[in-house]
Amino acid sequence: xxxVVTFNTATTNFNMNTDNNTIKIPYSHWIKMGLNKxxxxxxxxxxxxxxxxxxxxxxxxxxxxxxxVQRFDEFGVSGYIxxxxxxxEREWISSQFSMYRVGQWFKQKNxxxxxxxxxxxxxxxxxxxxxxxxxxxxxxxxxxxTIIFYKKLNGSEAEVLRIFIISTLIVFIFLxxxxxxxxxxxxxxxxxxxxASLGFYKVFTFIKRKNKSxxxx
Numbered sequence: 205x206x207x208v209v210t211f212n213t214a215t216t217n218f219n220m221n222t223d224n225n226t227i228k229i230p231y232s233h234w235i236k237m238g239l240n241k242x243x244x245x246x247x248x249x250x251x252x253x254x255x256x257x258x259x260x261x262x263x264x265x266x267x268x269x270x271x272x273v274q275r276f277d278e279f280g281v282s283g284y285i286x287x288x289x290x291x292x293e294r295e296w297i298s299s300q301f302s303m304y305r306v307g308q309w310f311k312q313k314n315x316x317x318x319x320x321x322x323x324x325x326x327x328x329x330x331x332x333x334x335x336x337x338x339x340x341x342x343x344x345x346x347x348x349x350t351i352i353f354y355k356k357l358n359g360s361e362a363e364v365l366r367i368f369i370i371s372t373l374i375v376f377i378f379l380x381x382x383x384x385x386x387x388x389x390x391x392x393x394x395x396x397x398x399x400a401s402l403g404f405y406k407v408f409t410f411i412k413r414k415n416k417s418x419x420x421x
Contacts, residue, residue: 228261232268234383239275241283244290245384288380295379295389343393346400353406361402368399 237252238245258267279287350357350365357365375392382388 230261230265230268232265232272235381236268236271236275237383238291238381239272239279239287241275241279241287243384244287244294245382246294247383247385291380291384294384295386296376340393343396343400346403347396348403349407350399350403353403353410356406357402364402365399368395371395 233251237247240246240248240251242248254264254267258264276284351369354362354365372392372395375389375395379388379392
């Protein structure tokens, strides 16, 4: 949280974020957008545009909350569960990054970064997608391995696993409510690297012990 707040403050003060109106948008805006069943919660122009009579943050927040209640009513229980399944697939399984304005935010003088993360027709984008998918799969397998080897973990290792699983669950629940965008889950995968590394370490240790000859033992 400290890192996120510090980064946001720095980018705003140094004018690295060209979308200065973002700080005037209430948090309910992204929750409202996340409940759009036509787009499965993905960014869309219609949810960004407000009626002309709405002129300040408080009015935007009130308007968003009305839309949120309306959308929950339209979903129903089964409809909302189906909607969440779609969000999970797009945020956690998709290998896209989809931060389409990254070039604008950091005022890039060329389109290399934008091509890598946003331009679906570029070879960079396709290569990044494949790389991203492999990394995500690798981390998920590592997490699963750690859980399987849970009984073989010592006290410190088990505590590390519990902390990171709880942290990941918190992020997972938060993203269920937020706007749908695959790049949001990348922060969680960065956190999951630690327990995943622990899982692979246990696997390699297990294989090494198995391969020891009777003489070495």
